[in-house]
Amino acid sequence: MPIIAQHKWRWCGQCQGLWYSGATGNPNGACPGTHPAGGAHSKASSGDYALFGETQPAGFPANLLAQQNWHWCSQCGGLWIATSASPKGFCPKPGTNGHTEAGSGNYTLLAEP
Ligand SMILES: [Zn+2]
Numbered sequence: 571m572p573i574i575a576q577h578k579w580r581w582c583g584q585c586q587g588l589w590y591s592g593a594t595g596n597p598n599g600a601c602p603g604t605h606p607a608g609g610a611h612s613k614a615s616s617g618d619y620a621l622f623g624e625t626q627p628a629g630f631p632a633n634l635l636a637q638q639n640w641h642w643c644s645q646c647g648g649l650w651i652a653t654s655a656s657p658k659g660f661c662p663k664p665g666t667n668g669h670t671e672a673g674s675g676n677y678t679l680l681a682e683p
């Protein structure tokens with residue numbers, strides 16, 4: 571089955587995070603590593619990372635170790651996953667109350683056994 575990957579994910583040397591630089595309206599996101607926080611992420615020295623997105627048909631092979639439900643945050647551009655301890659995490663964009671999954675796909679990261 572084809573696995574669809576999405577590139578333009580970049581590493582930010584200011585916050586050490588991964589964010590999506592291909593968003594039409596907010597390509598620089600909001601970085602927690604700027605002063606004041608919430609400035610642009612930096613892709614200097616970053617590679618072009620590709621993340622696994624949707625699969626067709628839905629789902630990965632059962633023998634593939636992967637973790638789903640990672641989301642892109644349209645406010646800060648970052649990649650995040652909800653946990654029971656911190657369901658929305660902390661979003662560095664000023665004036666927000668946690669990350670948002672609105673408009674995001676369901677990203678899957680490969681995991682080691
Ligand atoms: Zn950053």
Ligand SMILES: [Zn+2]
Pocket residue numbers: 643644645646647648660661662663668669670
């Ligand atoms: Zn966010």
